[in-house]
Amino acid sequence: xxxxxxxxxxxxxxxxxxxxxxxxxxxxxxxxxxxxxxxxxxxxxxxxxxxxxxxxxxxxxxxxxxxxxxxxxxxxxxxxxxxxxxxxxxxxxxxxxx
Amino acid sequence: xxxxxxxxxxxxxxxxxxxxxxxxxxxxxxxxxxxxxxxxxxxxxxxxxxxxxxxxxxxxxxxxxxxxxxxxxxxxxxxxxxxxxxxxxxxxxxxxxx
Numbered sequence: 001x002x003x004x005x006x007x008x009x010x011x012x013x014x015x016x017x018x019x020x021x022x023x024x025x026x027x028x029x030x031x032x033x034x035x036x037x038x039x040x041x042x043x044x045x046x047x048x049x050x051x052x053x054x055x056x057x058x059x060x061x062x063x064x065x066x067x068x069x070x071x072x073x074x075x076x077x078x079x080x081x082x083x084x085x086x087x088x089x090x091x092x093x094x095x096x097x098x
Numbered sequence: 099x100x101x102x103x104x105x106x107x108x109x110x111x112x113x114x115x116x117x118x119x120x121x122x123x124x125x126x127x128x129x130x131x132x133x134x135x136x137x138x139x140x141x142x143x144x145x146x147x148x149x150x151x152x153x154x155x156x157x158x159x160x161x162x163x164x165x166x167x168x169x170x171x172x173x174x175x176x177x178x179x180x181x182x183x184x185x186x187x188x189x190x191x192x193x194x195x196x
Contacts (some may be wrong), residue, residue, distance in 0.1 A: 004112055004115055005112075005137070007112055012110070012112065014102055014103075014105055014107070014110065017102055017191065018102045021102070021191060039103070087192050090188060090192060091189075091192060093115065093119060094188060094189060
């Protein structure tokens with residue numbers, strides 16, 4: 001089984017790869033900010049968010065800031081681990097074609 | 099527009115990424131060998147091959163070897179260029195999440 005077969009398809013999908021790379025470098029990010037910076041529509045972001053959540057990669061936290069509801073997204077430890085694994089594999093894929 | 103948006107979706111799909119990485123390191127490869135080493139069924143390989151061919155990334159050459167028909171696959175210059183570009187972009191994606 002080569003590195004491509006080990007690629008996590010949940011993460012490999014470009015929109016989700018985008019969400020994962022952005023959340024990986026922060027503690028958590030709010031939904032509206034994430035929609036704006038990824039360029040995904042809110043509907044699209046929602047559905048990919050659900051997919052990542054059901055894989056156990058993402059945690060959705062509803063908070064109130066100044067009495068306004070805010071949806072915060074945060075990678076779980078499992079999600080961070082899966083992302084590190086994905087990076088290792090995709091790097092291997094690229095390297096071998098050098 | 100970040101590196102993920104520049105990712106060539108034709109190449110990003112795992113089965114096609116597999117075909118591209120394998121053909122990138124050789125002059126050409128025959129269909130049967132490629133099916134065996136990628137683990138793709140012939141039907142699957144055929145359909146991805148067509149997709150890559152219609153993108154202008156792949157050339158299909160039918161030859162006779164010992165009077166037997168052989169289908170050879172070969173990346174075009176455009177395909178090699180697109181692959182180099184893909185690698186550059188995916189590397190950027192990974193790097194920025196370090």
